[in-house]
Structure formats: structure tokens, C-alpha cells
Amino acid sequence: MTIEGFAPAKVNLSLHVTGQRADGYHLLDSLVVFASVGDRLWLDKTDTMSMEISGPFANGVPTDARNLVWQAAELAGVKGHIQLEKNLPHGAGLGGGSADAAALLRSLFGQLVDDGIGLEGALSLGADVPVCIGSIPQRMHGIGDLLQAVQPMPRCHIVLVNPSVAVPTGAVFEGLEIKDxxxxxxxxxxxxxxxxxxxxxxxxxxxxxxxxxxxxVIGQVLDALDDALIARMSGSGSTCYGIYPDSAAADSAAARIRRAYNNWWVVSTQTAGQTPS
Structure with missing residues (x-):
């Protein structure tokens, strides 16, 4: 039996760092939505673990126990051959490996973390894993363990832009001067x-x-999105988003940015939610 999963891009519309615990974990308060673009994966159950990577961003992705999807399968007590199609750039602030791991767990157990491995298990894979399992608009706070569905939430036409520069999350948090x-x-x-x-x-x-x-270069990306209703960086970067009034405006902006920066990753997409208004 083949299990198929989709890992939509996680977009932090806002991200406030509100503190840091004694154990080093940062406390966050973030409004998170998910786009219709993302990675895909397939799991064929077998007696052994193996993994192969394809897609435009396959280069450099580990195909062994270092991969969070592999770790999620082990945590769930499942073995098999995993095919992962990487369509999202690395170090981009879009969920990355956490979104991929969450896609596997969601495919195995459904929407709720507690129906599968439990919140603590999901958090052991990464702070973004629980919010990515739901893949619905949510307020995420604490260390990623406190989630609240946001309703109503309009569906937004957005442009995602990554300047083909990976940003290590650890370095970003280390550079944050004010934690509270x-x-x-x-x-x-x-x-x-x-x-x-x-x-x-x-x-x-x-x-x-x-x-x-x-x-x-993140500043240059935000300047390129200056015709959006609002433009911000997502997560720890380097991807930025711009919200546009309709699909035509988003498509036009994406085409303009691609022409100006042909080495950037630029996507016009939508977020999950209700009808735009």
C-alpha cells in the first residue's frame, strides 16, 4: 500500500519572539497559514527503510536517518521506501523538513497530533511539526506546542520569493538581540x-x-514586493511573501520579479482559507 502526502509551504504572516526558556527554547507568537505549493512524498511499506529524493531542490537533501521524514517514520513505527519530491527551497522559512515530516504523520494518522504519536513526539522532530500537521490557519505560540485554529480566515493571493540564499535558523536566533x-x-x-x-x-x-x-539580500526581496498590499519575511527567512488583491495582480508581480531576478525562486499561489474578499 502506498501512502501519499503533501507538505504545503508554511508561511508565517507574523512572528513575534516573546521570550526564551531556561533550556534555550524560544517562545513564539505567530500567525501561520499554508500555501497551495509544496513538497510531495510517497511511502511504500516494506521491511526496511530506504529513501530517494527528486525535484528541483533535491540536491543536498539527506537520504538516511538524518532526514526528518525518515525520523518521523521511525517515530511512528513504520518502515518503507520513501520518495520525497522537493519543490520548496532549503533554509527558506517555509517549513522545510518539518513540513515534510508532518506530511508523513498526517497521512498516517490524520489531522490531530494526539491521534498519532502525541504532541511531545511531534515536537521532538521540530517546533514547526505540530502546526504543519494541521496545515490550516493557526495561531502558534509557546515553543510550537500551543495551537489555536483561526476562523474565519480569507484565502489570500500571495507571491513567495526566495533569493536562492539559505539562512540557517540557528544563526538567526543567535543574532536576535531582544528575546522578550x-x-x-x-x-x-x-x-x-x-x-x-x-x-x-x-x-x-x-x-x-x-x-x-x-x-x-532579504531587503532586496522585500523591495521587489513593494507593490503588494503588505510584504514581510516568513519564518526565519530568507523567503518573503507579498499579499495581492487578486490572482491577476499576484501573477503579474511574480512575472515582473522573475524577469528582473531570473535566479530567484518566485511563485504566485494561494493560501488555505475561505473565499477572498
Missing amino acids: NPAMDAFDGFEGVAALVGWLQSQRNDLEAPARAVAP
Whole structure:
């Protein structure tokens, strides 16, 4: 039997770092959505573990126990041959290996972490794994262990841009000077794109400054998205997103950026949610 999974790109619309625990884990407060672009994987159950990687970003991805998908299968007590199609760039702030591991667990156990290996097990793979298992708009806080579904949430037309520069998450957090920043402003879902964008205007990504210190090109990416309703960096970078009023505007912006920067990864896509408004 073949198990198939889809790992949508995780987009942090906002990301506030609100503290750091004694054990070193950072406390986050983030509004997370998922795009319709992502990696794909297939698992054929066998008596042994093996893995192969394909796709435009296959180069450099481990095909052994270093891979989080492999680790997720072991954690779930499953063996087999895993095929992973890498369509998302590495070190991009889009979920990466955590999203891939979550896709496997979601395919095995369904939407809820507690139906499978438990929250603690999912967190052992990475702080982003629990939120990626749901793949729905969520508020993620704590160390990634506190999740709250966000409804209503409009479906957004977005452009994702990565300058083909990987940013190590550890280096970004090490460069964060202030650890105890204010949490996100209160919200109770968003009735439309205008309400969401209006709220985002006063939110932040606290990791943007240290990420730009590691990869100054992030500033150039944000400048390229200056015609968006709002543009921000996602996660720890280096991918940035821009929200556009409709698909035509998003497609046009993506085409313009591709022409100007033909070595960048540029995608016009949508996020999960209700009808745009």
C-alpha cells in the first residue's frame, strides 16, 4: 500500500519572539497559514527503510536517518521506501523538513497530533511539526506546542520569493538581540483580506533584522514586493511573501520579479482559507 502526502509551504504572516526558556527554547507568537505549493512524498511499506529524493531542490537533501521524514517514520513505527519530491527551497522559512515530516504523520494518522504519536513526539522532530500537521490557519505560540485554529480566515493571493540564499535558523536566533518582545495584538479571525492586512500592518517578524544581517539580500526581496498590499519575511527567512488583491495582480508581480531576478525562486499561489474578499 502506498501512502501519499503533501507538505504545503508554511508561511508565517507574523512572528513575534516573546521570550526564551531556561533550556534555550524560544517562545513564539505567530500567525501561520499554508500555501497551495509544496513538497510531495510517497511511502511504500516494506521491511526496511530506504529513501530517494527528486525535484528541483533535491540536491543536498539527506537520504538516511538524518532526514526528518525518515525520523518521523521511525517515530511512528513504520518502515518503507520513501520518495520525497522537493519543490520548496532549503533554509527558506517555509517549513522545510518539518513540513515534510508532518506530511508523513498526517497521512498516517490524520489531522490531530494526539491521534498519532502525541504532541511531545511531534515536537521532538521540530517546533514547526505540530502546526504543519494541521496545515490550516493557526495561531502558534509557546515553543510550537500551543495551537489555536483561526476562523474565519480569507484565502489570500500571495507571491513567495526566495533569493536562492539559505539562512540557517540557528544563526538567526543567535543574532536576535531582544528575546522578550510583545505578543501579537488580539484578534478573533478576519472577515476579509482588508481586515487581515490592516491587522498585519501593526505586527512584526522579530527575526527579520537578524536574518537580514545574515542575508542582506532579504531587503532586496522585500523591495521587489513593494507593490503588494503588505510584504514581510516568513519564518526565519530568507523567503518573503507579498499579499495581492487578486490572482491577476499576484501573477503579474511574480512575472515582473522573475524577469528582473531570473535566479530567484518566485511563485504566485494561494493560501488555505475561505473565499477572498
